[in-house]
Amino acid sequence: MSRGGSGIPVEEYDALYKQFNPVNFNALEWVKIAKAAGMKYIVFTSKHHDGFCMWIQSITTIIL
Numbered sequence: 001m002s003r004g005g006s007g008i009p010v011e012e013y014d015a016l017y018k019q020f021n022p023v024n025f026n027a028l029e030w031v032k033i034a035k036a037a038g039m040k041y042i043v044f045t046s047k048h049h050d051g052f053c054m055w056i057q058s059i060t061t062i063i064l
Contacts, residue, residue: 034042 031042
C-alpha cells in the first residue's frame, strides 16, 4: 500500500519525519533572498496536511 498514490510504501513515508532536521534553516537568509527578488511578502505554512507542526499542538505528537 502506498501513501496518496505516490508509490512510496506507507512504512517508508511514515518514517520520513524522523530524518527531517532543519538545523541549517536560516529564515533571515530566505527573507533577504526574497526581498532581493522583489517579493513583498512570504506565506509561512505552519501545519502540514500530514500533521507536522512547527510548534506543540494538542492534536498531534509530531513536532518539528
